[in-house]
Amino acid sequence: GDSVTQMEGPVTLSEEAFLTINCTYTATGYPSLFWYVQYPGEGLQLLLKATKADDKGSNKGFEATYRKETTSFHLEKGSVQVSDSAVYFCALNYGGSQGNLIFGKGTKLSVKP
Amino acid sequence: GAVVSQHPSWVICKSGTSVKIECRSLDFQATTMFWYRQFPKQSLMLMATSNEGSKATYEQGVEKDKFLINHASLTLSTLTVTSAHPEDSSFYICSATPGLAGPDTQYFGPGTRLTVL
Numbered sequence A: 001g002d003s004v005t006q007m008e009g010p011v012t013l014s015e016e017a018f019l020t021i022n023c024t025y026t027a028t029g030y031p032s033l034f035w036y037v038q039y040p041g042e043g044l045q046l047l048l049k050a051t052k053a054d055d056k057g058s059n060k061g062f063e064a065t066y067r068k069e070t071t072s073f074h075l076e077k078g079s080v081q082v083s084d085s086a087v088y089f090c091a092l093n094y095g096g097s098q099g100n101l102i103f104g105k106g107t108k109l110s111v112k113p
Numbered sequence B: 001g002a003v004v005s006q007h008p009s010w011v012i013c014k015s016g017t018s019v020k021i022e023c024r025s026l027d028f029q030a031t032t033m034f035w036y037r038q039f040p041k042q043s044l045m046l047m048a049t050s051n052e053g054s055k056a057t058y059e060q061g062v063e064k065d066k067f068l069i070n071h072a073s074l075t076l077s078t079l080t081v082t083s084a085h086p087e088d089s090s091f092y093i094c095s096a097t098p099g100l101a102g103p104d105t106q107y108f109g110p111g112t113r114l115t116v117l
Helices: none
Strands: A003-006 A011-014 A019-021 A023-026 A032-038 A045-050 A056-059 A062-065 A075-077 A086-093 A107-112 B004-007 B010-013 B019-025 B032-038 B044-051 B067-073 B076-081 B090-097 B112-116
Touching (some): A003 A086, A011 A019, A019 A107, A023 A032, A023 A086, A032 A056, A032 A062, A045 A062, B004 B090, B019 B032, B019 B090, B019 B112, B032 B067, B032 B076
Parallel strands (some): A011 A107
Antiparallel strands (some): A003 A023, A019 A075, A032 A086, A045 A056, A062 A075, A086 A107, B004 B019, B032 B044, B032 B090, B090 B112
């Protein structure tokens, strides 16, 4: 079945460091891909998405490109801040269906000043 | 933005007892609510989808008699774990959407940590 694999955490970086969180997926069709972020004590929030191959999603300095050839959707940010400390979830979904998000395990990011 | 709350944020109970978890949409009417479960070091897994006023739709492998879901109003859904056992210890997360929409408008609660002794 469909699945999402993301890199094990936790990831600890210094402020202004470059961030990459790897995400690969297995899908029988052509899903939409998402990154969600969960800040401490809060619910998951949609960070960015891409709905088709070669699309780039971006938000708050984060970017991810839908790579069909490598079945990947890696999350990147050029310069992280302490406020980026959170848990990041990669997910896929087949457009049009309610919910039915398939999540990765989550990667905890800690950014030190 | 839209806010979804869960209560309690954590609960500890004895084996064999039942536990109710509430999920509320605070500033919008949620026609659909979802319940997820996350075991340690595992992915969030969808348990069930509920539409206001109708029976929940459970994912394969989820016991509907054990995990009772009630979505009696447009702002409240409850998940009751009946006769809880230690293997039910998990992180339960709800989400809500104001319409028949995709994940762009799915708003998540902060989760409830259940520990069954």
